[in-house]
Amino acid sequence: MAPQSEPTLGQPKTGASIPQLFTWEEIGIHSGQGSSKQDQWLVINRKVYDISNFYRQHPGGSRVISHFAGQDATDAFTAFHKDETLVKKYLNSLLIGELASDQPCCEPSKNELLLKDFRDLCVTVKKMGLMNSNYLFFGLMFLHIILLDIAAWMIIYYFGTSWVPFIFSTLTFATAQVQYGWFQHDLGHISVFQGTKQNRWFHMLVMGTLQGGPASWWNHMHNQHHAKPNCYRKDPDLNMHPLLFSLGKKLSRELGKMKKKSMPYNYQHKYFSVVAPGAVVPFFQLITFYFIYTRKKWLEFFFMLTFYIRIFLMYIPLMGFKVFMAHYWIARFLQGSWFIWVTQMNHIPMHIDYDRNLDWVSAQLAATCNVEQSWFNDWYTGHLNFQIEHHLFPMMPRHNYWKVAPLVKSLCAKHGVDYQTKSLLTAFADILHSLKESGDAWLEAYLHAKTDL
Template sequence: MTATDTPTGGQAHPADALSTVSRGSAYAQLSRQIKQAGLLDRRLGYYTGQAALVLTLVIAGVAALVVIGDSWWQLAVAAYFAVLSTQLGFLGHDAGHRQIFRSARGNYGFGVVLANLGVGFSYGWWVDKHSRHHAHPNDEDKDPDIGAGALIFTTGQAQASGRIARVFYRWQAWTFFPLLMLEAVNLRVSSVRYLLAGRGRSGIREIMLIGLHVVVYLTAVFMVLPPGKALAFVGIHQALFGLYLGCSFAPNHKGMPPLSDADNADYLRRQVLTSRNVRGHWLTDFALGGLNYQIEHHLFPSMPRGNLRRAQRLVKQFCADQQVSYLETGLISSYAQALRHLDTIGRVAAPAG
């Protein structure tokens, strides 16, 4: 294992990467600055406020569902719940990185409640997948987020794709956002497959909580609405949830340089060069769940979300001193860069003639 690798077996977490970095490295110097500034300290009050806000919004949404009753205005409520599902996912993401509680057990328990019961997908599956991404961002062979599937992200994947697949990949930049509307379905299918394969830490418990989520959710919707409107509600909710969630993660790495072990990049450069920050303000921070500080998040996965903005100044200056390229762009520009990359790879995959 190199200094840039992170153990990824079982329920390993991205935060474990910090223990593998050499004390004399550039990252170690930056880490000392961050720790001295208190930016790795837990912020239970901040997360209590976040959780209370989201819970209040959920209660308001349930009340709206009941009060509005049999009406097509419920499709607006479905869109509202798509936002809430994503915000619950952001909190689950933070728990998965051990940002909230000091104990691993506290973060795990909170994460399972948020992901499995609150949103309906496996927390264990997500932590396993996301940990591998953090350990090897934009590594074609090891990062599950850029594995070939409905989309391809590298020239190697384009060249290895079959003739029929190349026809679809040629237009992948155009199908990117529509495909994101299926992401909620993909999360659940991948979760169930993972748990049924016996790979989860608490597979039976996670499956039961997902099942409880589905039963309660569908019962509530179909009790309030007739079948046609209920199906429309579910469709709008799940499609916009997938779109919002996908749009929150898409700006972070898509179109950034691919790296592999052969590049021999140290931990600092591996994380910074493959990540893209999104410029904004407090509303951007809330809407993207802090993921707009992707560089800082990848360098310090266990840093509480509320500290990322403060950490950015230190990280940006340190990268300038170390002559490490630090990319920050606007939200629209980040999507444009990602789409241009998908289009470029799609053209490589285009069938000859």
């Protein structure tokens, strides 16, 4: 019998019985960048997968998986997949080899010891039952939102459309819509029900019938944000840069040096409060319908139509079309303002850059911060005051964030990772301070940039 050859480094051999071994340097070549966008490999638990022909069929979206091409995706895989055993069955057809034994568990740019301790923490978290949902909590949360929604209509029904009931109804409707937003966020992260299907169906119902948006669009955008937070060209939440805002000192200096000026960025801290929510509202309305049409998500389109039919039938007979339009768009603006300030207080003041391929913990902590806990802060932010814990464990039910927070703090302290916690007002103020600093950095670079003669 001929002796078996030793596994070697290099390109995979089809049909080989011995696993092909690779180095991080070889894997990094297949990053889907430049002229070979479809040449994409990634690593999960030291196994190497070729996703070049799969990423477009990825159920979570082609972009989110492509963001890890040429990188280790182990912790992102764990964070986004509830049933890892089931998903791994589909990965077998993509398997082309594994890391060589002399290769570390992650790329040199990552903190191997920190990752090891974090993965141990993930095991502890599951043993503590912190990934299990409390149905009573979510049931009461949903009930109080429904009551707010009904109250907005009853105020008009009983008191008419004079300015006092109009204002109170508008505020109540906006509050209900914001709280629906936090609830659909829970469903989108598969954290309300144990089963994925139940979360997906209720997500479509809440996002569609109760909010008027497509759940699949939210998943497509939000999963990318969690995968690479504050990474320019990978995090969709940075799409406002540079159209409306210049975010982060580094990116702002680049814009200035290139003499780019879509807006007077040095005044962005002054126009943020009006422009950001004012742009978000029509943008969401238009982009969601465009997404539905291009992706042919007709079931979600049906759910969206039920939302508009519902509010038309509830409000127009009571207040007429013109007053209803004022009621609806003012409420949407208030909702957009609430949403923008809460979601950006944890991110805009933090580090914004291109993808530096940091380890999971360092990447999330560099891009997120917390806001102090109180019953009001928890309710007002949908528990996104625990943004650090949410980003590290996106499928964890929000009522368990406060339980895991001390463990995360301890992990960060051990490895010297900055764990920031602020008051709510400080977090809001930091948005404006950060925008001013970025705007000033842009202006300085813009004024001193050399122009081609």
